[in-house]
Amino acid sequence: MMNSQNGNGDPVDKSVPGPVMSEIVLVGLNHKTAPVELREKLAFSTEETENALKLFRKDPHINEAMIISTCNRMEVLMVTKNQSLAIETISSFISKTTSISQKQLKPSTYIFSGEQAIQHVFRVASSLNSMMIGEPQILGQVKEAFKTAVNKKNTGLILNRLMHKAFSVAKRVRSETGIGGHAVSISFAAVELAKKIFDTLDDKTILLVGAGEMAELAVEHLIRNTSSKKLLVANRTLSVGIELADRYNGHAIRLEEIPEKLKTVDIIISSTGSPNYVITKNHVKPTMRSRKNRPLFFIDIAVPRDIDPAINRISNAYVYDIDDLQGVINENIDTRNVESIKAERIVDESVIKFTDWYKSIDVIPTIIDLRKKLNTIVDMELSKTMQTLQHLSRSDRVAFERMTESLIKKILHDPTLFLKNPGSHRNKSVYLDFTRKLFNLDS
Numbered sequence: 001m002m003n004s005q006n007g008n009g010d011p012v013d014k015s016v017p018g019p020v021m022s023e024i025v026l027v028g029l030n031h032k033t034a035p036v037e038l039r040e041k042l043a044f045s046t047e048e049t050e051n052a053l054k055l056f057r058k059d060p061h062i063n064e065a066m067i068i069s070t071c072n073r074m075e076v077l078m079v080t081k082n083q084s085l086a087i088e089t090i091s092s093f094i095s096k097t098t099s100i101s102q103k104q105l106k107p108s109t110y111i112f113s114g115e116q117a118i119q120h121v122f123r124v125a126s127s128l129n130s131m132m133i134g135e136p137q138i139l140g141q142v143k144e145a146f147k148t149a150v151n152k153k154n155t156g157l158i159l160n161r162l163m164h165k166a167f168s169v170a171k172r173v174r175s176e177t178g179i180g181g182h183a184v185s186i187s188f189a190a191v192e193l194a195k196k197i198f199d200t201l202d203d204k205t206i207l208l209v210g211a212g213e214m215a216e217l218a219v220e221h222l223i224r225n226t227s228s229k230k231l232l233v234a235n236r237t238l239s240v241g242i243e244l245a246d247r248y249n250g251h252a253i254r255l256e257e258i259p260e261k262l263k264t265v266d267i268i269i270s271s272t273g274s275p276n277y278v279i280t281k282n283h284v285k286p287t288m289r290s291r292k293n294r295p296l297f298f299i300d301i302a303v304p305r306d307i308d309p310a311i312n313r314i315s316n317a318y319v320y321d322i323d324d325l326q327g328v329i330n331e332n333i334d335t336r337n338v339e340s341i342k343a344e345r346i347v348d349e350s351v352i353k354f355t356d357w358y359k360s361i362d363v364i365p366t367i368i369d370l371r372k373k374l375n376t377i378v379d380m381e382l383s384k385t386m387q388t389l390q391h392l393s394r395s396d397r398v399a400f401e402r403m404t405e406s407l408i409k410k411i412l413h414d415p416t417l418f419l420k421n422p423g424s425h426r427n428k429s430v431y432l433d434f435t436r437k438l439f440n441l442d443s
Helices: 036-042 046-058 083-098 102-108 115-125 137-151 157-176 186-197 213-224 238-247 255-261 309-313 322-359 361-387 394-420 428-438
Strands: 023-030 062-069 073-080 110-113 205-210 230-234 251-253 267-271 296-300 317-321
Touching (some): 023 036, 023 083, 023 115, 036 083, 046 062, 046 073, 046 083, 046 137, 062 137, 073 083, 073 115, 115 137, 137 157, 157 322, 186 213, 186 296, 186 317, 186 322, 205 213, 213 267, 238 251, 251 255, 317 322, 322 361, 361 394, 361 428, 394 428
Parallel strands (some): 205 230, 230 251, 296 317
Antiparallel strands (some): 023 073, 023 110
């Protein structure tokens, strides 16, 4: 019963608390809050993720859920009507699975709900919350996490809508800002420099000297950017060279063969432990005539350096060492940070729009029921009327039906807008309850 009014003369129902609204909640930790020693213990396997989702699906306090588990983060995103009990379920499962006590986890754990949770999801998908802003891998990882949750039937209306919006936001950030367009790792920087020197990488041959991790990563990125996949590997230990070459469908050669191969290769990536230069100016200069001045690009990732810097004085020979690459990276990090400001604006705009939709969810059942009731009444009355107007043509009858549909839409327009947004100072649940009673929608 309505038994009071607020300061605006609007009714206030003190006896009806109204339905409990589902809440979007995110619980997790990442590279900013937890050391790698803790994160690596929380890296869920596929089986552990599926077991967790199975448990969450059965929990009465968790309506929807998904798990994002990478080397830099472990997060559970859920929809719940009882945040504290849902979090207790999640914390208990993680403790049992990883043998890490809840007391140990608590200092590194963050909990976001509502707009904060929505914003965090959008920022993660857009790589604004990554260790390296703008890195592209995280979006694929989030998509895979969502796919797993969908396949296990752990998502519903809210998470499905939220994640599709997150993917859309990430796409906008990638296309409307320069956040992902600048190399911020040694391997990416090497690829970007190679693209500037050569018109195309498709027909280029790569020579990898040594087997350093960063050099191998640079090779991997270069191969991804060329269709030819011509690779030679020179290593002091031939067996290691053969193993590495096989991994990329290349060929192994001995270090002594390098001078001869300089006539045909295009890109040399070097990372050995040699105390002296592996390739000198005297190795390169004689080869340039037979190369007909085709560019020769050296990426020296070794410390101490493998490539003689004097090679830079030879026409069409280009040498970049690790300091040169780091300089490129530092400039690009600054550029990414500037671009991230634009990206944050896109995220904030999207959070507002999604929140508006989310806040209107509790109104939808009442609007649907109200529309059904009006349609039922109109259909009955229209049917009676049509029985007395047998002379009307089919087109006349269709015109009547269209008119009634239009009337229903116009009648519902203002009530729908008000129920979706009655104002921040008003209790929406009171108006929903009043509408259901006024139109007897629950009979």
